[in-house]
Amino acid sequence: xxxxxxxxxxxxxxxxxxxxxxxxxxxxxxxxxxxxxxxxxxxxxxxxxxxxxxxxxxxxxxxxxxxxxxxxxxxxxxxxxxxxxxxxxxxxxxxxxxxxxxxxxxxxxxxxxxxxxxxxxxxxxxxxxxxxxxxxxxxxxxxxxxxxxxxxxxxxxxxxxxxxxxxxxxxxxxxxxxxxxxxxxxxxxxxxxxxxxxxxxxxxxxxxxxxxxxxxxxxxxxxxxxxxxxxxxxxxxxxxxxxxxxxxxxxxxxxxxxxxxxxxxxxxxxxxxxx
Amino acid sequence: xxxxxxxxxxxxxxxxxxxxxxxxxxxxxxxxxxxxxxxxxxxxxxxxxxxxxxxxxxxxxxxxxxxxxxxxxxxxxxxxxxxxxxxxxxxxxxxxxxxxxxxxxxxxxxxxxxxxxxxxxxxxxxxxxxxxxxxxxxxxxxxxxxxxxxxxxxxxxxxxxxxxxxxxxxxxxxxxxxxxxxxxxxxxxxxxxxxxxxxxxxxxxxxxxxxxxxxxxxxxxxxxxxxxxxxxxxxxxxxxxxxxxxxxxxxxxxxxxxxxxxxxxxxxxxxxxxxxxxxxxxxxxxxxxxxxxxxxxxxxxxxxxxxxxxxxxxxxxxxxxxxxxxxxx
Numbered sequence: 001x002x003x004x005x006x007x008x009x010x011x012x013x014x015x016x017x018x019x020x021x022x023x024x025x026x027x028x029x030x031x032x033x034x035x036x037x038x039x040x041x042x043x044x045x046x047x048x049x050x051x052x053x054x055x056x057x058x059x060x061x062x063x064x065x066x067x068x069x070x071x072x073x074x075x076x077x078x079x080x081x082x083x084x085x086x087x088x089x090x091x092x093x094x095x096x097x098x099x100x101x102x103x104x105x106x107x108x109x110x111x112x113x114x115x116x117x118x119x120x121x122x123x124x125x126x127x128x129x130x131x132x133x134x135x136x137x138x139x140x141x142x143x144x145x146x147x148x149x150x151x152x153x154x155x156x157x158x159x160x161x162x163x164x165x166x167x168x169x170x171x172x173x174x175x176x177x178x179x180x181x182x183x184x185x186x187x188x189x190x191x192x193x194x195x196x197x198x199x200x201x202x203x204x205x206x207x208x209x210x211x212x213x214x215x216x217x218x219x220x221x222x223x224x225x226x227x228x229x230x231x232x233x234x235x236x237x238x239x240x241x242x243x244x245x246x247x248x249x250x251x252x253x254x255x256x257x258x259x260x261x262x263x264x265x266x267x268x269x270x271x272x273x274x275x
Numbered sequence: 276x277x278x279x280x281x282x283x284x285x286x287x288x289x290x291x292x293x294x295x296x297x298x299x300x301x302x303x304x305x306x307x308x309x310x311x312x313x314x315x316x317x318x319x320x321x322x323x324x325x326x327x328x329x330x331x332x333x334x335x336x337x338x339x340x341x342x343x344x345x346x347x348x349x350x351x352x353x354x355x356x357x358x359x360x361x362x363x364x365x366x367x368x369x370x371x372x373x374x375x376x377x378x379x380x381x382x383x384x385x386x387x388x389x390x391x392x393x394x395x396x397x398x399x400x401x402x403x404x405x406x407x408x409x410x411x412x413x414x415x416x417x418x419x420x421x422x423x424x425x426x427x428x429x430x431x432x433x434x435x436x437x438x439x440x441x442x443x444x445x446x447x448x449x450x451x452x453x454x455x456x457x458x459x460x461x462x463x464x465x466x467x468x469x470x471x472x473x474x475x476x477x478x479x480x481x482x483x484x485x486x487x488x489x490x491x492x493x494x495x496x497x498x499x500x501x502x503x504x505x506x507x508x509x510x511x512x513x514x515x516x517x518x519x520x521x522x523x524x525x526x527x528x529x530x531x532x533x534x535x536x537x538x539x540x541x542x543x544x545x546x547x548x549x550x551x552x553x554x555x556x557x558x559x560x561x562x563x564x565x566x567x568x569x570x571x572x573x574x575x576x577x578x579x580x581x582x583x584x585x586x587x588x589x590x591x592x593x594x595x596x597x598x599x600x601x602x603x604x
Contacts, residue, residue: 067477067481089480090481096478098477102477107496119485119488119492150576151579165482169483
């Protein structure tokens with residue numbers, strides 16, 4: 001009874017998940033340890049989970065386990081369930097945006113965005129039309145940018161392409177591994193606002209790894225804080241949803257206070273005083 | 276073009292000013308200060324051309340010096356190296372109609388044809404194998420011994436075997452180029468595919484691409500410029516290899532630049548030797564430029580910036596535009 005309920009309720013469920021490389025050998029390394037959490041599908045909304053933690057604590061490992069990407073996948077122990085099913089391989093239902101620019105250099109912006117549809121066998125005219133829609137949605141200029149190649153784009157534009165390319169497939173889960181990490185602060189805020197507005201439209205569950213506490217508190221419904229390596233989930237903090245522009249909200253006192261308290265937790269973690 | 280030069284001169288003045296001129300002397304700083312040996316800095320085009328010409332003149336000077344004077348007084352005698360004058364004198368005779376089989380131009384074409392056919396064969400076989408090996412480690416392990424053998428056998432050692440197998444006909448020449456190149460093409464294709472960053476594969480996976488879709492939509496297109504680059508180098512080498520077989524082949528119907536070299540040697544006409552030796556690099560360079568232009572047209576997403584700096588590319592652009600206009604009109 002409760003099992004069946006779980007299957008319908010939870011989008012992602014980690015139960016005692018650990019990942020140890022070279023298990024049983026002298027150079028064994030544990031990336032994450034006993035991570036347990038579940039994220040439910042909030043109706044008509046999805047949930048936005050921001051993941052914070054000290055460097056090298058296994059934030060990306062969590063994301064890549066959900067995506068099903070090797071070598072993080074499969075987990076050494078524990079179970080990773082997506083929509084109640086164990087993760088077997090990567091798929092378009094779990095879209096991922098990486099920190100490194102991964103636009104396919106040989107494809108124009110249009111063909112980059114249409115890549116997933118092309119793999120599904122959608123006819124050229126239709127996939128191009130839908131790609132143009134998404135190019136506009138991520139704030140690029142359809143008439144001037146669609147035919148450009150990635151090497152002609154700035155970092156922010158490339159990430160816009162990456163977001164469009166992922167969202168056009170309407171994934172139920174969006175995994176973002178520090179997607180704005182390489183962008184300058186101004187572009188970064190623009191991208192945060194863009195992400196919020198797009199997210200309201202696609203209603204997916206988002207996992208967003210970041211180093212920026214402001215970014216996590218602004219974007220997230222919930223902030224996960226992982227401990228130092230081997231990472232384990234220490235805190236799950238509910239924060240205000242992003243219903244105002246990034247510039248505005250990030251200057252408010254309440255927002256600053258949340259950021260400050262999380263910074264305290266993280267600094268304690270970095271200096272080694274695990275609470 | 277103009278703005279580029281201005282930028283360059285501005286850059287050079289900035290770097291030299293802090294060493295020589297005091298900060299107060301503003302007018303001195305605006306005057307472009309020129310330094311010949313600037314570390315890793317682009318020099319103006321006229322200077323680059325001048326430097327190249329100087330190098331040619333130096334070689335010609337040495338050539339002139341060692342072959343100056345009458346017969347016995349030369350540092351190198353006529354049987355070792357002819358003088359510049361003697362070589363230029365014989366230049367028109369390489370087109371002499373009385374001995375068409377010795378024409379420089381015809382034999383260059385003959386050599387080139389052999390290389391092109393043998394090389395095309397090697398590409399047609401080598402690239403698919405290389406792609407399969409680059410994508411699937413099992414294929415790679417299967418072909419590893421063959422590639423290892425092919426890459427490490429000295430080219431000349433193959434000549435006796437190929438002579439025995441294919442006699443002295445054209446087929447033997449094609450096969451020689453094929454065998455000499457195919458292992459390198461396979462190996463370079465494997466490397467090119469392996470060099471495509473894993474993050475592209477992971478991105479494609481999370482976008483729902485299947486295995487073969489990743490091979491043909493991601494790995495192969497991204498690796499192709501690197502493959503083409505190594506093909507370009509390889510073709511230059513193959514053009515050198517063909518002389519080797521041609522040089523070995525005596526008797527009728529041989530032909531080719533290597534054959535011409537052998538005739539020149541036997542008849543003791545060193546002028547011909549020099550003319551042929553000077554022709555080969557020029558032809559090789561022209562082919563390389565042609566391949567480079569093709570490369571730029573094939574992969575605009577990689578070379579569109581770089582190509583605009585290449586004279587050969589701009590010439591090709593002109594030609595294509597002329598052609599298009601005519602077609603339209």
